[in-house]
Amino acid sequence: MSFVEYSELIQDEDVVIIFMGHDSMMPIKVQSGAQTQTRYGVIRHSSDLIGQRFGSKVTCSKGGWVYVLHPTPELWTINLPHRTQILYMTDIANITLMLELKPGSVVCESGTGSGSLSHSILRTIAPTGHLHTVEFHSQRAEKAMLEFKEHKVSHLVTVRNQDVCKDGFGITGVADAVFLDIPSPWEAISHAKKTLKYKGGRLCSFSPCIEQVQRTCEALLDHGFEEICTLEVLLRVHDVRTVTLALPDFGPEECYADSTQTASDLSQEDVNTSVICKTATPPREMAGHTGYLTFASKPRDQKCE
Template identity: 45%
Template sequence: MMVPLDPANKPTSQRRIAEGDTVVVYERHDVMRAVTVAGGGVLQNRFGVFRHADWIGRQFGSKVFSSAGVGGKDGRKAGGGFVYLLAPTPELWTLVLSHRTQILYIADISLVVAYLELIPGCVVLESGTGSGSLTTSLARAVAPQGRVYTFDYHDQRASSAREDFEKNGLSSLIAVAVRDIQGEGFPDEHCGAADAVFLDLPQPWLAIPSAGTMLRQDGVLCSFSPCIEQVQRSCEAMRPFFTDIRTFEILLRTYDVNEGALKSATANEEANVGRLCKKKRKVRPAGEVLDSTQSSCVMVKPCNTARGHTGYLTFARRSVHGSQTEAT
């Protein structure tokens, strides 16, 4: 007989919003904020005034209107703006979390999760925790039976990260501890038990021997470093313990996509192709109606503010024969 799922154990995105939940308030694609729902709480922004009490009981993903103006159709408020109430997924949490340190973004995180070969039930060791951006994605990858053990040498950062994980309902998946992994290595209790290890440290080569002893045979290590000199020293330290050493740099290029209007060529313009080619394409404002001389098209161009270098990701696999195997 199928046992009914306890509503309290549903993924956050499938629950209704309750007091104390963390909600990502989406104003537009580049303006979002994390808000903790409180019964008497109020959010004010350029779209109006939003009472938290109106959010409680709604599903994540709901569109809510401000309380300004006169009541309209379907409970909407005439003249009021609106926002969306989204669940704090790892991708959205990366965009709205408090930056206690420099963080990893989606492009790097995606490669880390894929190349660490994480599946539900895996055990992952991480150092350092920082702002918890990567930690949140690691937890989702190994859920519901897996576990992420994350370490930071800074007590206040570790405490703040622990609070964030509790607010987002990840305490059962993530254990946070204060420890200097560069100086002390990982705790002996994890020896040979980790499926993957991630290092984000100033001197990762000091922690690599300890990481090697923590990993199961064929486990994968990843080290993130902003400078190529750090990568070089790390690779040298990996050679006695690891094989298949590879380094990647992720450069993400995004594009703007806009609908535009092209004016049809007249007989005189068709006779002068050179002049026609020099005419600029005009982007059509939203809602503008095309006349008989215009046609719609989609124009694409690279964004002017694409993010450049963030760091280097070095992956290595725990060699079968330990220190007797050299990397190729």
């Protein structure tokens, strides 16, 4: 099992996702002889999980059943243990796209937090890329290193426990992209510029307050960054429902071949046909987002200062 490679069979020490419903999932680490309690009963790791195929339907001790899924960054984002507030896939998808990440990219990230974005970055840049992630909090950094090792992606990532605003990322002139999720990203812009390749690169900063965005944009301009733009990504969920539409009965097509009568000319008595169909309606009110994404480019002809 690896978050960047797919395996057919569940093995001892794998991390799997127990799927009990679209709003009910949990990650577990498979261990020989261990058991996991669910509302459908007990899952015995040795007999019910090890050696089974990912995606299998497993019957629990009470007769209920669950699916055992291969972990993915999307599933991990939904189920990970929260050490900090995290980014979700709506933002992560745009970050991956706008930073132009691809296999082989070198990426710098601060802070690591709960590792939600980190796992998506690692899948995108595998198998030859590398992630340099910086976390100020020592316990969170240690936990992140342990998770990367358990998820078999530690060869793709370097975790540093330091203050990125003071000490930078620990590398110079090798990164294709930089991501900042820290309280004062403007203080790290100079380090981000030194970290990016001489031929240029992309930067993204996530901030919950527009005042932070303003100060970050000013710092980006002062350091010569271009193509600066800020996005707020909103997810609009439509309500799908069944409706009945009353339609006029025009009769056989040939009856109206030479007629100038239109649907508006028909009286209420002419409306005698109804159609049942599905429709989708957006919400009347939509909650705001938790933050803003600011993107910028380092020009190709700038050198690190």
